[in-house]
Structures are given as C-alpha cells and as structure tokens.
Amino acid sequence: MNSMKYIDLTRKLKNNILEYPGDPKFKLKAINDKNSDYNLSKIETGLHIGTHIDAPYHYIENGKKINEIKLEKLIGKSTILNFKNKDKISKEINLEDLKIVSTNIKNSKNCKTNKNENLGEIAILKTGWSNNWKKENYFTENYYLSKDFANYLIENEINGICIDGPSVDKFENNKIHKLFLKNNIWIVENITNLNHLRKNSYFGYVIPLNIDAEASPVRVFLSKEK
Numbered sequence: 422m423n424s425m426k427y428i429d430l431t432r433k434l435k436n437n438i439l440e441y442p443g444d445p446k447f448k449l450k451a452i453n454d455k456n457s458d459y460n461l462s463k464i465e466t467g468l469h470i471g472t473h474i475d476a477p478y479h480y481i482e483n484g485k486k487i488n489e490i491k492l493e494k495l496i497g498k499s500t501i502l503n504f505k506n507k508d509k510i511s512k513e514i515n516l517e518d519l520k521i522v523s524t525n526i527k528n529s530k531n532c533k534t535n536k537n538e539n540l541g542e543i544a545i546l547k548t549g550w551s552n553n554w555k556k557e558n559y560f561t562e563n564y565y566l567s568k569d570f571a572n573y574l575i576e577n578e579i580n581g582i583c584i585d586g587p588s589v590d591k592f593e594n595n596k597i598h599k600l601f602l603k604n605n606i607w608i609v610e611n612i613t614n615l616n617h618l619r620k621n622s623y624f625g626y627v628i629p630l631n632i633d634a635e636a637s638p639v640r641v642f643l644s645k646e647k
C-alpha cells in the first residue's frame with residue numbers, strides 16, 4: 422500500500438519470496454511458543470533478497486560496505502529513466518533506448534560533453550521487467566545496461582541506480598556491476614511499482630540496514646511532493 426505522500430518501490434519480504442538462482446532462501450520463523458503472550462521471530466536469508474542494495478564491497482576489494490555508505494548518498498533527486506523500445510530483440514539497453522525527459526541526449530558517443538545536471542542523485546531505470554516477477558525467466562532473461570549507458574550515468578555523477586529487474590547485468594555477467602561499484606555508485610535491484618508514476622522526477626529515499634556487509638535489504642520510496 423502507498424500512503425498519500427509516498428510511493429513505495431519495495432517488494433515485501435515474506436516466506437517463499439523468490440531468490441536469485443543459487444542464493445539462500447528467505448526464511449522468517451516464529452520462535453515463541455504457542456502459549457506465550459508475545460510474538461518473537463527470526464530470519465535467515467541471503468542479503469541479495471527482494472529489493473536490495475549492493476555496496477562496492479560486493480565486487481571491489483576493500484570497497485565500501487553498506488554501513489560505510491554516507492546517508493546523504495542515499496537520498497536525493499531521483500530521475501525516472503524510461504525504457505521505451507520494448508520491441509527490440511536485444512535485452513541490452515543503450516542510451517538510444519531511453520526517453521529521458523528534461524534531458525537531451527543526442528550525442529551518446531561523446532559522453533564527456535554530455536553531462537546533464539538534471540539527472541540528480543538517483544537514477545531509476547524503468548524497463549517494465551518487474552511485471553515478469555513471477556515468471557520463470559525473471560532472473561535469467563532480464564534487460565541490462567550497455568557499457569555506454571553505464572558510463573553516461575557515471576559521468577553524470579549519480580550516487581546510485583535502481584532497476585526494476587534482478588540485475589544491471591546480463592545473467593551470469595558482472596561487468597556493469599563492477600563499473601558502477603568501482604565508481605562508488607550503489608545498485609538497487611528488484612524495485613517494483615513503477616507503473617503508476619506520473620512524473621519524471623521525485624525526491625527519493627533508499628534506506629538499507631546499518632550492516633557490516635556487501636548488501637542489504639532496502640526500503641525505497643519516493644515523495645510525491647518534492
């Protein structure tokens with residue numbers, strides 16, 4: 422459910438939520454006995470479950486862990502990048518495939534001269550792939566970013582990227598992860614609920630646990646007002 426003021430882009434963590442192929446399952450269990458007058462639960466999970474954030478340490482030696490990412494890097498102006506060319510055969514998303522409102526990307530080959538202040542701190546990539554969440558190919562046939570597109574975002578000095586699919590990379594690849602993470606750009610995967618967004622720019626919040634690890638479940642939400 423979304424409140425009046427905020428739009429929640431997060432998947433609910435619950436038993437049987439799908440995990441990335443090969444990752445540990447999410448297990449939530451009540452551990453109080455039936456006669457007690459309280460509830461007490463425990464969880465066991467891989468950290469890359471549901472809507473989650475990857476810190477540089479996921480792939481970069483001595484890279485920042487989740488608890489080392491400054492809070493000011495996790496909130497800010499968030500631009501929705503709409504993938505529009507859904508009929509193309511390749512799942513690789515290039516700059517040409519995007520409709521970035523209030524920005525003007527004509528010369529994608531020359532990113533250096535193409536810095537655009539309007540992108541803000543957080544790029545939210547809307548591919549529509551989240552509609553396939555329950556399908557068998559969700560984790561394996563997702564849309565992913567081209568190197569040019571990733572470099573464009575890096576040169577625009579975003580703090581982080583959120584995508585409505587399982588990865589910024591093609592299945593069983595990691596070069597786009599490494600590109601972002603080595604530039605200290607965090608990655609949020611498996612966001613949802615983008616279908617009803619009406620604007621192209623919001624104020625966004627990305628709230629992970631204060632955890633000494635390479636990843637964390639995360640709550641991502643947008644403010645309607647700013």
Ligand SMILES: [Zn+2]
Pocket residue numbers: 469473474475610636
């Ligand atoms: Zn991850």
